[in-house]
Each structure stands twice: as structure tokens, then as C-alpha cells.
Amino acid sequence: MVLALVIGAGIFLGGNGTNVDADDAVGVDIEPASTDAQPNAPVALAGSSAPAEAPVTSVAPLTSPLAMGSAGNDVVRVQERLTELGFQPGPVDGQFGSGTQQAVWAFKKLIGNVAWEDFATRDDQSVVTEELWQQMSDPNVQFLPRRPGGGTSVEVYLPLQVMAVFRDDQPIFISHISSGELQPDGTPATFCETATYDTDEYGAPYPEPVTKQVCAEAKSPGGVFEFNRSYDGQRISPLGGMKNPWYFNYGIAIHGAINVPTRPASHGCIRISNTLAEVFPDLVERGDRVYVWGHDGKEPEQYTERESLPSFNRPDPDATTTTSSTLSTTTSAPATTVAPAIATPATTTTTTITTTTTTTTTTTTTLP
Numbered sequence: 001m002v003l004a005l006v007i008g009a010g011i012f013l014g015g016n017g018t019n020v021d022a023d024d025a026v027g028v029d030i031e032p033a034s035t036d037a038q039p040n041a042p043v044a045l046a047g048s049s050a051p052a053e054a055p056v057t058s059v060a061p062l063t064s065p066l067a068m069g070s071a072g073n074d075v076v077r078v079q080e081r082l083t084e085l086g087f088q089p090g091p092v093d094g095q096f097g098s099g100t101q102q103a104v105w106a107f108k109k110l111i112g113n114v115a116w117e118d119f120a121t122r123d124d125q126s127v128v129t130e131e132l133w134q135q136m137s138d139p140n141v142q143f144l145p146r147r148p149g150g151g152t153s154v155e156v157y158l159p160l161q162v163m164a165v166f167r168d169d170q171p172i173f174i175s176h177i178s179s180g181e182l183q184p185d186g187t188p189a190t191f192c193e194t195a196t197y198d199t200d201e202y203g204a205p206y207p208e209p210v211t212k213q214v215c216a217e218a219k220s221p222g223g224v225f226e227f228n229r230s231y232d233g234q235r236i237s238p239l240g241g242m243k244n245p246w247y248f249n250y251g252i253a254i255h256g257a258i259n260v261p262t263r264p265a266s267h268g269c270i271r272i273s274n275t276l277a278e279v280f281p282d283l284v285e286r287g288d289r290v291y292v293w294g295h296d297g298k299e300p301e302q303y304t305e306r307e308s309l310p311s312f313n314r315p316d317p318d319a320t321t322t323t324s325s326t327l328s329t330t331t332s333a334p335a336t337t338v339a340p341a342i343a344t345p346a347t348t349t350t351t352t353i354t355t356t357t358t359t360t361t362t363t364t365t366t367l368p
Contacts, residue, residue, distance in 0.1 A: 059137040066128040070096040086171030101126045102176040109160045116161040120262040143171045156292045178260045180220035180268040188217040192316045213319035216311040218267050222294025223308030225249050243277040248290045
């Protein structure tokens with residue numbers, strides 16, 4: 001079976017990496033980007049049968065189906081073949097662990113064009129059957145970019161929860177991913193969390209960390225972008241940890257994470273495993289193109305600049321303003337931030353009240 005990605009043309013660039021306030025993304029009229037892509041082109045990879053004149057060469061069968069915990073020479077053969085095809089099972093060590101599991105996930109979703117919703121409900125997600133092994137071993141199987149053109153590019157298929165890095169139109173890194181969490185109707189889920197910041201929206205460090213209660217949507221936008229900055233090592237962002245993030249759309253990055261489930265579960269970023277995050281940063285560089293196919297079925301070039309914006313943090317409307325007081329005597333009056341309706345007479349009590357009020361402000365944050 002030959003697995004090919006159909007071509008499309010016409011691009012626009014989004015996500016220059018500049019920090020902006022949420023208000024900057026509101027009330028802006030942006031014309032749709034021009035595109036030559038077919039509006040009804042499929043969002044997932046399309047498969048076609050191998051030509052009759054190129055018969056499939058059978059390989060030695062597996063001694064038994066393989067799954068998590070399996071070990072031995074059969075696992076070695078599966079790992080070697082996945083690596084040849086561009087997948088990332090990890091070390092070829094004969095141990096069927098989480099790396100091999102996620103590589104099998106990605107292969108199954110690509111070769112079968114299986115949407116993540118359907119895949120997440122399957123009981124055989126990680127099982128390598130004899131049928132799958134023969135399919136995997138077919139010498140005619142290949143994975144081609146939807147946007148060929150040489151150089152290095154990344155294609156992210158949100159409907160499948162898979163991403164691929166291509167160099168000179170050949171796959172060098174194919175991985176299972178987890179993107180922004182979705183509601184049952186398929187729209188981005190809203191989250192409200194307490195975030196701790198060590199810098200302001202311009203990157204200037206605070207004297208001490210600042211805690212804010214914020215809300216946003218877990219949006220992983222479709223579109224065409226470029227990598228613009230990266231961070232080496234473990235970065236503790238306001239909403240969680242990210243390993244070796246490569247940013248391509250404001251605060252949205254491809255980065256390593258501990259949890260990469262079969263469903264979209266991030267705040268908007270593209271999660272890969274921490275193990276793969278040790279390899280990925282060396283495969284790309286600033287300026288490499290990133291194509292993202294969204295859940296709504298559009299081609300990357302069909303998203304307007306506005307549609308390709310991420311969700312920016314806003315103050316949590318349910319956050320409470322808290323006040324604390326330090327008194328020098330046992331006589332006290334309740335502190336308030338609202339002027340009383342009726343003026344009260346002055347008192348002669350010598351009481352010192354120190355009042356601290358915590359509020360929230362709008363800012364931009366990294367979305368892991």
C-alpha cells in the first residue's frame with residue numbers, strides 16, 4: 001500500500017512570536033489568504049493500493065501478536081521497520097515499551113486514516129497483529145508530504161493526532177501527538193487556572209513570581225507558520241512544564257511532555273513524548289515551515305490570519321479579590337475596596353492597618 005499526501009499550493013505566514021495582549025486579537029478585520037488548495041481536499045492522509053506489477057514480498061511471520069510488555073526478536077524487527085519508515089519507536093532493544101507503543105499508534109492512524117476519536121475507543125490500539133506486520137513490511141509503503149518542495153518542513157495532522165518532519169520530501173520523524181483539548185462538539189475547551197509568572201508580557205523578569213487567575217481556550221489553530229524561537233531544556237511555563245519547546249505560533253510550541261494520551265489534552269501546544277523531545281530540536285531550525293491541518297477539515301492555507309491566532313489569556317471572571325490585613329492592636333475595622341454608601345465618623349483608635357489586594361490582569365502566556 002502506498003500512502004501519499006495530496007499536494008496543495010498557496011501560503012500565508014502566521015505567528016511571528018511577538019507577545020501581544022488578548023485585546024490585540026479582537027475586532028480586527030482580516031481578509032482570507034488566497035489559496036489554490038482544493039476546498040474539499042481530505043484532511044487526513046489518503047491511501048492507494050500498490051500497483052499490480054509490484055507484488056508484495058512476504059516476510060517471516062510473527063510468532064505471536066505483540067503488545068506492551070512483549071520482548072524478543074519479533075519486537076526488534078518491528079522497531080527496525082518502524083524506524084526505516086520514519087517513525088520513532090526509540091532504541092531498537094527488543095522491548096515493547098511506551099516509545100514503540102506510540103510509534104505503533106502513529107502508524108495505525110496514518111496507514112488506516114483513522115481519526116483520533118475512533119482510534120481512542122479501540123481495544124487493539126497497541127497490538128501488532130500478523131496482518132499489521134505484513135502491512136508494515138510491504139516494501140511499497142511510503143509516507144509522502146502533502147506539501148512537497150524540498151528542505152525541511154513539519155506537517156501536523158490534528159484530525160489524526162500525528163505529526164511528521166520531512167527533509168527533502170522524505171519522512172525523518174513521524175510521531176503521535178496530543179494537541180489542544182476539545183469539547184464534545186469539537187470546539188476548543190475552555191480552561192481557567194492559576195498561573196505563576198516570572199516575567200511580564202514583554203519578557204522582563206519580576207522581582208518575585210506573580211500568581212494570576214486566568215482563562216483561555218485550548219486552541220491549536222490550523223494554518224501555515226514558521227519556527228521562530230526555541231528553548232533548551234525544561235521550561236517551566238505559567239501553565240506547566242515543557243521540554244525543549246520550539247515555538248511557531250506565539251506561545252504555541254511543539255514540546256516534550258510526560259503525558260501524551262490518545263486524545264487532544266493540551267492547553268494548545270503540540271505535545272510529543274519527553275524522549276522524542278530530546279531528538280526533535282536538532283531536526284528543525286528557525287524559519288522552517290509548519291503546516292497544521294485543523295479539526296474542521298480546512299487546508300492550512302485556507303485559514304485567515306485571525307483564525308490562525310491562538311487563544312490569549314484573559315482574567316478569570318470568577319476569580320475573587322482577596323484582602324489581607326496586619327493589625328498592631330486588637331481593635332480593627334474590616335478593610336474594604338469599595339467606598340461606603342454613608343460616611344462614617346472618624347475614630348480616635350490608633351490602629352495601623354496594612355492592606356494587600358490581589359487582582360488579576362490580562363497577559364499573554366505560553367500554552368503547553
